[in-house]
């Protein structure tokens with residue numbers, strides 16, 4: 001169906017941070033399947049993991065356990081650094097649906113979410129998403145959701161009370177154009193939620209698994225002023241490097257978790273997806289990988305900001321937002337594509353980049369060299 005409008009390109013092949021279209025033209029992929037292709041395209045370790053697992057055991061349903069699924073759950077809990085249990089899904093929206101249902105196990109129904117939020121397109125996830133244009137055609141939406149200004153501690157203080165089941169926050173807002181909140185925001189949100197017996201639920205679907213240069217954005221010292229221990233974390237996008245998977249991690253502090261019959265999925269966390277995710281975690285966990293993500297992100301921001309028509313750069317690691325002097329992101333996306341670079345127009349003013357985490361300096365410098373002409377061709381004035 002026509003959900004994304006006419007496709008911009010037909011892509012046929014990829015390698016590293018490069019893709020080729022049906023006419024054989026090459027592009028540097030600075031979007032990475034929307035923050036998904038963490039290891040780039042056709043990474044040998046990912047290909048090997050998926051191939052070997054599919055040859056061994058491809059799918060079994062969740063009536064049974066599989067070794068990769070158990071190993072993945074243990075790895076994720078270890079990275080979170082606190083006791084937790086995991087429910088696997090096939091997507092981000094489904095991870096949020098699971099979490100949304102889980103919040104009802106508190107005996108409360110109210111969720112406090114934020115303006116500019118994006119949590120997915122299913123009815124429950126959409127109920128948590130603030131964008132009016134996405135919501136309106138599908139109202140009434142389920143739930144009991146209050147939206148407060150993102151990044152504003154006082155607004156949280158005012159909205160959260162003893163009827164609140166959970167406070168739901170993206171540590172950095174991705175779809176909104178890469179919005180980084182003040183460093184004290186998440187610690188304050190945790191305090192406010194816990195003062196009222198509410199859960200802190202972080203949607204790390206876009207920011208998790210190395211994207212910002214830390215395993216989780218809520219653990220990144222540049223993004224939080226003090227350690228945060230969320231009660232629920234949802235993951236997806238980069239987790240299996242392009243094989244569909246999502247996860248809802250919940251600590252025991254989140255009160256009642258699911259009991260048999262409360263929730264389920266046929267495909268979620270199947271052995272192939274779990275093996276893919278383990279390969280991604282193995283590569284990201286190698287010495288120096290996360291430091292390189294930070295370094296690459298800084299270089300990418302610097303080459304983009306070298307043109308004065310970029311009035312602001314925001315982000316962490318390889319989640320980068322550029323604010324243009326004029327609201328011409330759509331024109332920039334087209335001009336970039338013509339020049340052989342794939343970027344995303346998150347809002348009319350903001351260009352978003354979420355490239356493979358294996359992006360090389362050569363790719364970044366090629367983008368930097370092409371960038372002024374891209375802005376010229378898009379008609380962006382200083």
Ligand SMILES: *Cc1c(COP(=O)(O)O)cnc(C)c1O
Pocket residue numbers: 090091092093094096118119120121170174175203204205206236237
């Ligand atoms: C992409 C995204 C989702 C939705 O994930 P899907 O896999 O598209 O369902 C939810 N939350 C955030 C923060 C996202 O970036």
